[in-house]
Amino acid sequence: MATEKPCLLIEFVVSLEGHNLQELRRSASLATKVFVQRDYSDGTICQFQTKFPPELDSRIERQLFEETVKTLNNFYAEAEKIGGSSYLEGCLACATAYFIFLCMETHYEKVLKKISRYIQEQNEKIFAPRGLLLTDPVERGMRVIEISIYEDRCSSGSASSGSSSSSGSSSGGGGGAGGR
Amino acid sequence: MTPGGGGPMKDCEYSQISTHSSSPMESPHKKKKIAARRKWEVFPGRNKFFCNGRIMMARQTGVFYLTLVLILVTSGLFFAFDCPYLAVKITPAIPVVGGILFFFVMGTLLRTSFSDPGVLPRATPDEAADLERQIDIANGTSSGGYRPPPRTREVIINGQTVKLKYCFTCKIFRPPRASHCSLCDNCVERFDHHCPWVGNCVGKRNYRFFYMFILSLSFLTVFIFAFVITHVILRSQQTGFLNALKDSPASVLEAVVCFFSVWSIVGLSGFHTYLISSNQTTNEDIKGSWSNKRGKENYNPYSYGNIITNCCAALCGPISPSLIDRRGFIQPDTPQPAAPTNGITMYGATQSQSNMAAATPLLQSEPSLTSEELPLPGKTTLGTPCATLSLGQPTPPSSMPNLTSETVLTDMIPLKEEHDGHQFLTPEEAPSPPGMLSTGSPITHSHTLHVLSLASQDSLHEDSVRGLVKLSSV
Numbered sequence: 001m002a003t004e005k006p007c008l009l010i011e012f013v014v015s016l017e018g019h020n021l022q023e024l025r026r027s028a029s030l031a032t033k034v035f036v037q038r039d040y041s042d043g044t045i046c047q048f049q050t051k052f053p054p055e056l057d058s059r060i061e062r063q064l065f066e067e068t069v070k071t072l073n074n075f076y077a078e079a080e081k082i083g084g085s086s087y088l089e090g091c092l093a094c095a096t097a098y099f100i101f102l103c104m105e106t107h108y109e110k111v112l113k114k115i116s117r118y119i120q121e122q123n124e125k126i127f128a129p130r131g132l133l134l135t136d137p138v139e140r141g142m143r144v145i146e147i148s149i150y151e152d153r154c155s156s157g158s159a160s161s162g163s164s165s166s167s168g169s170s171s172g173g174g175g176g177a178g179g180r
Numbered sequence: 181m182t183p184g185g186g187g188p189m190k191d192c193e194y195s196q197i198s199t200h201s202s203s204p205m206e207s208p209h210k211k212k213k214i215a216a217r218r219k220w221e222v223f224p225g226r227n228k229f230f231c232n233g234r235i236m237m238a239r240q241t242g243v244f245y246l247t248l249v250l251i252l253v254t255s256g257l258f259f260a261f262d263c264p265y266l267a268v269k270i271t272p273a274i275p276v277v278g279g280i281l282f283f284f285v286m287g288t289l290l291r292t293s294f295s296d297p298g299v300l301p302r303a304t305p306d307e308a309a310d311l312e313r314q315i316d317i318a319n320g321t322s323s324g325g326y327r328p329p330p331r332t333r334e335v336i337i338n339g340q341t342v343k344l345k346y347c348f349t350c351k352i353f354r355p356p357r358a359s360h361c362s363l364c365d366n367c368v369e370r371f372d373h374h375c376p377w378v379g380n381c382v383g384k385r386n387y388r389f390f391y392m393f394i395l396s397l398s399f400l401t402v403f404i405f406a407f408v409i410t411h412v413i414l415r416s417q418q419t420g421f422l423n424a425l426k427d428s429p430a431s432v433l434e435a436v437v438c439f440f441s442v443w444s445i446v447g448l449s450g451f452h453t454y455l456i457s458s459n460q461t462t463n464e465d466i467k468g469s470w471s472n473k474r475g476k477e478n479y480n481p482y483s484y485g486n487i488i489t490n491c492c493a494a495l496c497g498p499i500s501p502s503l504i505d506r507r508g509f510i511q512p513d514t515p516q517p518a519a520p521t522n523g524i525t526m527y528g529a530t531q532s533q534s535n536m537a538a539a540t541p542l543l544q545s546e547p548s549l550t551s552e553e554l555p556l557p558g559k560t561t562l563g564t565p566c567a568t569l570s571l572g573q574p575t576p577p578s579s580m581p582n583l584t585s586e587t588v589l590t591d592m593i594p595l596k597e598e599h600d601g602h603q604f605l606t607p608e609e610a611p612s613p614p615g616m617l618s619t620g621s622p623i624t625h626s627h628t629l630h631v632l633s634l635a636s637q638d639s640l641h642e643d644s645v646r647g648l649v650k651l652s653s654v
Contacts, residue, residue, distance in 0.1 A: 035310050040335045040344070043482055044356055044370065082489075082497050090388075090496025097287030098389060101499075108498045141301035141503045143352060 029151050036069065036145040046076040048137070048145050059130050059149065068122055068134070069145065072115065079111035112138055220506035224302055225366040233506040235294040237379045238364050244293055244379030251289070251397070254437050255282045257430040258404050262411045265428075269414060274407060281400040288393035289378060296502040297383030298369035300350060300358060308351035315346070338481035357482070359463055373462040382462075385502065388495045391452050398442075398449045405438035456494045457487040 034056060039049040050069045052062045089107060093100050116136050123134050127147075135146040220233035228237050237244070255278075263275040303311065315331050331346035333353055344353045347360050350367045354360070359371035361381050370384035382390045408431045415424035425432060455465060459482050464470060470480035484490050 033306050033310070035307055038355065040337060040342070040356055043337050080498055080500070082493050086498050087492060087496045089498075090492075094388075094392060094495070097284050098291050098392075099287060106499055106501070109501050112501065138501075138503070140304065140307070141352075143300070143303070143355075144307060146307070 031149050031151040034147045034149065036147065038143060045080050046137075046142055047073045053147070055149065056132070056147065059132055060127070064126060068126070071118065072137075072145070075111055075115045075118065079108045079115075217510050218506065219504070219508050219510055222510065223504065223506065225299065226364050227299075227366070229506065230294075236296050236506060237293055238374065238376075238381065240363070240376060241379040243376040247289070247377045250437060250441075251282075251285060251400075254404060254434050255400070257434050258408065261428050261430040262408055262434070265411055265415070266407055270410075278400075278403060278407075281396060281403060284396045285393065285400050288389050288396060291389040292375075292382070292386050292393050293378045293380050295380075295386045295389065296504060296506070297371075297381040298385040298500070299364075299381075299383075299502075299504050300352065300355070300367040300369060301504050302349075303351040311346075311351065311353070340479065340481040342481065357461060357464070370461060371463055385499060388499075391449075391456065391495065394445060394449045394452060398446045401438050401441050401445055404434060405442060408434045408438065457490050459483040459490040459494065 032055065034053045036048050036051075036053065039047045048069050050066050050073075052065060056065060086107060116138070119134050119136050127134055131150045133148040133150065135148065137143070137145050140146055218233050220229040220236075223229070226239045228239055228241065229235065230237070258278065259275060259282075263278065266274045319331075331353075333344040333346075335342055335344060335356070337356060342356050344356065346353050347367050349360060349365060352367065354367055355369060357370045358367050360367045361371065361374050363374050364381055366381070368381050368383035370387065372382040372387055372390070374381045375390065378390065378393070380386070411428065412421075412424050412431050412435075415427060418424075419427065452462075455462060458480065460470060460480060464480075468474060470478060472478060484493060
């Protein structure tokens with residue numbers, strides 16, 4: 001089993017170079033999902049907790065993960081920023097009885113597109129090689145960042161039968177070989 | 181690629197999955213049609229959609245049509261009967277300004293009524309299961325026969341402790357300022373109130389449209405009223421009062437409608453201006469969440485401190501896009517019930533909450549937890565009819581602390597119509613907003629049915645589904 005894990009991880013990377021994350025899903029089996037919840041300590045603005053989930057301990061470096069979440073938080077802060085340009089947009093929209101929204105894209109929507117590009121990029125470069133997948137929060141109603149943890153099919157015989165959470169020791173071996 | 185050793189192991193897992201997901205009759209049947217359907221068609225809330233998902237309203241739209249008729253008829257009569265005289269006698273600017281106001285009123289009304297107020301989509305089955313797990317760990321209770329105590333989380337915002345309540349219908353912890361509208365059966369962000377006059381909830385995304393609507397309607401009402409009076413006076417100077425009334429009978433109707441509307445609409449605008457300047461929602465104001473009466477240390481943590489910033493933030497701040505993606509297509513999942521060969525794949529991007537397919541592989545992969553996981557959601561859902569009625573809802577207000585204008589009260593629908601005792605009474609009839617909907621049993625009944633559909637969509641254990649069927653027949 002141990003010898004098959006590296007070859008599978010190579011297959012992960014190869015499949016990603018075809019920019020097809022669907023192949024990742026097909027070639028691996030989903031073990032569990034981790035949810036990073038919203039952080040409301042600053043009010044209703046969109047921010048996610050930067051607390052590192054223990055299930056990801058064996059899969060990804062803490063610093064990489066926190067950096068991703070912090071960047072996402074910054075993007076959302078930019079989208080919701082109340083300042084000169086947002087006032088201008090608001091006043092213009094009001095003056096046209098909000099008909100302008102029929103043709104124009106709001107600043108928020110533009111930033112959301114940036115965010116989804118960023119998440120796609122992070123998935124391809126950082127998360128998928130470690131057998132993880134980030135789901136854009138906008139697809140989950142901005143409630144959570146959903147991180148899917150995948151197991152290799154080869155190791156699933158040993159890993160998924162016994163272990164419940166992916167951070168169990170049996171899957172830790174698989175993650176360890178891949179993540180480092 | 182798959183080693184032979186993994187095969188029989190996988191077959192074991194998949195056979196377990198198939199029994200659970202075959203229980204709801206609808207989902208395999210639905211799957212065949214799902215590929216072409218848009219998300220609004222399977223939206224779990226009680227909303228009506230038009231124009232293939234572009235327009236979203238509450239279920240009861242009768243009063244909205246009344247609003248529309250009143251505005252259109254009054255304005256139409258004004259332009260048809262009063263404006264020709266006034267344009268000649270005084271200035272043609274009158275119909276022009278009237279036209280601009282009318283255009284603005286209609287635009288903002290339609291925007292308010294047709295847009296998504298900020299509905300929070302319901303939790304996917306995985307999220308719900310994860311939350312349940314966390315809550316059980318926090319509460320320390322096992323899956324007993326009783327419903328667990330109300331679930332809250334506390335968070336400190338700007339120095340104030342705010343309680344986040346768990347919504348049993350949507351299976352999420354509501355963000356601060358969000359509330360569940362029992363008429364629309366949705367959690368709405370920054371929930372203000374449900375307005376029957378616009379036929380929709382007023383929440384984060386359409387509050388500014390609502391405010392601009394009532395503001396411009398106030399101006400329009402005052403405008404029409406003033407110029408109708410002017411018209412009658414000018415005419416009666418020429419031909420006498422009674423003849424003037426005979427010459428333009430429409431003016432009488434307009435004057436009556438405007439007279440009764442002015443008090444309520446202008447009062448409502450004033451009230452909402454106050455709310456905006458203090459950055460509160462109607463909901464918070466009624467409950468007195470941030471009033472000094474609760475305690476000296478009680479203050480509004482969301483206020484920016486000064487009136488100008490509060491106003492600008494509410495009216496000119498960024499508008500977040502709709503989270504429910506009504507016009508998106510439902511992603512077809514792999515047919516997981518009957519396909520052991522395919523495996524638990526194609527999982528990621530589904531958003532269809534009607535599809536429990538996503539969750540069962542996850543739950544099944546933890547065989548030790550299976551027996552605990554599945555009955556739990558079942559029990560929660562069984563408890564949901566009661567929960568939505570009694571739990572997690574704001575307590576009905578017993579007094580109106582801040583409202584000076586009595587007519588203002590009548591516009592607001594409380595979130596819980598089941599409690600008839602605290603409903604606002606209607607002082608007058610049609611022109612001033614009565615703001616009441618008949619409530620009680622139809623809604624509770626539909627709650628149960630709605631829970632039923634949720635349960636079948638959640639694809640619980642067969643027995644749980646049968647149990648719920650029996651519950652609904654009661």
